[in-house]
Amino acid sequence: MIEACDLTKSYGGKVAVDHLSFIVQPGRVTGFLGPNGAGKSTTMRLILGLDRPQSGSATIDGKSYDELANPLRTVGALLEAKSVHPGRSARNHLLFLAQSQGLPARRVDEVLDLVGLRAVAGKRAGTFSLGMSQRLGIAGAMLGDPRVLLLDEPVNGLDPEGVLWIRNLMKYLASEGRTILVSSHLMNEMAVTADHLIVIGRGKLIADSATADVIARSSEQSVRVVSPDAVRLTPLIEAEGGKVTPVAQSRDPGASADPAPALTVTGLGAPRIGELAASSSVVLHELSPQLASLEEAFMELTAGSLEFGEHGQGGPPGEPATPAPAATPGGSAR
């Protein structure tokens, strides 16, 4: 379990992590999500004791990182920044790490096998491709068979096969009861990998809940309605408190051969819209609830933190979803 408590860190007056608190539970993959520069890497460095926080603390299974006797046997980390000497062979890089933890040298070969680098173990790490470097980083993280793993953008630079491999590895490791915190700025990757999401923007917590909940809570639930009788339907919906936005024919990606106008309705569910239409004998060609993608949910979540730094505060709990179907800056003046 990783516990961050009120972590704050600024560099030269610029706040990178701002009173950030969260808990990463074991047994599941926790995605650590945020736009570039949101403070993900800094947070990981604070947890790992590489940087010192101005205030707050981070603990791993109840201990701060520098209290761990053989830290690599408890925590494995893959940092985004390079941490390998390009002139040193992969095997020697892992060997000095293993020796520092009192791990037997055969463990080096085991993790080289795990990541598929055994054949190039004697080669200088500087000759490795980005994907091979990432695998070497994973090997280093797995060296001590740690209960806790922190992976900073692990799929960066990997080919699809490598991405799949890391995804499966993380899920497998989580299924063994380990604590996995994996950062990414790629929402779609997190959607298929993470069970739980911690979303930050400008160093502040935006969301901390199950991946499905994050999508559901932060995205607007809208309903797409296509009706030749839209003119009659609109006041009916508005009378019930719904908000109707006509979809311009030219900009409607869903427009097929149907010449009937399309509407986007928010604030009213599809069943009620159907009942209203039936009671007034309005013909409907289409009535479909729209699900936002994780990408849209993320844009929605972090838009505030990007545009108006102060609004990311507090996170979504209790707050209703913000009505901003198209993320136009002017339209989301909250």
Added chain:
Amino acid sequence: MTAPAPTSPVPASAPALGTAPAGGVSGFGRLLASEWTKIRSVRSTVWTLIAFVAVTVGFEVLLTSLISASWNSGPNHVTRDATISADPVNFIMGAGINLGQLTICVLGVLLITTEYGTGVIRASLLAVPRRWPMLTAKIVVFAVLMLVVSEIVVFSIFFIGSAIMHSHAPVSFGDPGVSRAVVGAGLYLTVLGLFALGIGGLIRHTAGAVSTVIGVVLVLPILAGLLPGSWGEHINAYLPEQAGSLIATHAESKAAHLLTPWEGFGVLCLWTALMLAGAFYLLHRRDA
């Protein structure tokens, strides 16, 4: 060449280590082994060490051969020959060390600045988050390595140099002060390397740290020598290289120099302790 991609996480090949043996080595012994692996597995340090041996022995042979060939001839040979004859061990050791010591300075700096330059420092500090044991182990491993290599080299150049100079300025290992000068030359090189390591830890950038060390070793004595009156002499006496290298001379009395050989060596040790203390302090304080 690309690595064969594993098709599955291969859990079977990553057995749990909960009961893995600790390796039978105590905590600090592990760090020594780890630091030794770091030093020996990087070409830059290995080649710098080879360069040290080659430069030191090479210049020993070159300079002593040149002097030997031009003994009793050439301009100013009277003063020169008299100076050498008065303290032959000083000349013999200096012939190889004066340039060879620069490679030691580079090696000491590289040992720590490459960790910062390549980012290995992050891996190192993740492994040893309390930080100080890592630097301590690095210092111990480097000191032992330097002591062994330096003593072998200084003994070699003493016997090579004294053999070449034998007919002009005979000196034997048994002469008073000579054994101390030879053994001391190895100690001097070792401590100078640690001094450079300390500077490397303070500055963290290879170019800046190498320039600084070379400046202290080569340039400061010259600048101090330009000062009027006895200022230069007094300042020079306490500069790290000037004071430390006294131990590789025959002079026993304070008459010739302001400090005795061991006092001079002590001054170098103090400088080194100061730099290393600064390196420890900043390693603890700074973000990695």
